[in-house]
Amino acid sequence: MDIFLSINNREQVIQLPVVPSEFKISSPMNNETFTTINQGVLKMIGQRGLKSLTIESFFPAKDYPFLRSREYFGWQYVDIIEAWIDRRVPIRLIATNTPINMAMTIENFEYGPQDGSGDIYYSLQLSEFKFIQFETRLV
Known part of the structure; x- marks a missing residue:
């Protein structure tokens, strides 16, 4: 599995160089409880x-044999994600070999x-973004 993040219909795409060993998607329901007589x-x-x-992993500062991408290193990833946050646009998360393909917002980065290696450890919290769809009525 590879994980890709992109903005604005693939205007800029990054492939996470180190795929986390696991992540879980929370799929909540907005149920309500009422007390009746x-x-x-x-x-x-x-x-x-x-x-x-x-997503929790790290951005490598140097080349390792297990990297999925060598396009950027270390702080370059941080700069890209911080720039996306400043642009205030949703991002797209795609995990290959899974059905995961979602528009998301960055909630926290x-x-x-951490360990003197120069690698940048990170935690990226994402939340689903739903595009507003308006209904049109013919009069």
């Missing part, structure tokens, strides 16, 4: 919430050196 507690099934996930 005669029937006690009732659950009303609501609409789906926004999916989210966190934590990063920094």
Whole structure:
């Protein structure tokens, strides 16, 4: 599996150089609970919430034999993602060999050196972005 992040219909694409060993997608529901006089507690099934996930890995400062991409190194990845945050546009997350292909927003991006290797360890929190669709009515 490879993970790609892009903006603006592939205007700029990055492939994560080190794929995390795991990540999980949270798929919440907006259910509500009501207390009634005669029937006690009732659950009303609501609409789906926004999916989210966190990717934790590192951006290598030098070449390693296991890298999936060698286009950028270390702080270059940080600069690209920080620029995307400043642009305030959704990003696209694609994980190959899976059905994961989602528009996302960056909710939080934590990063920094950790072990003296020069590698930049990061945590990237993403949340689903739904494009607004308007209905048109013919009069």
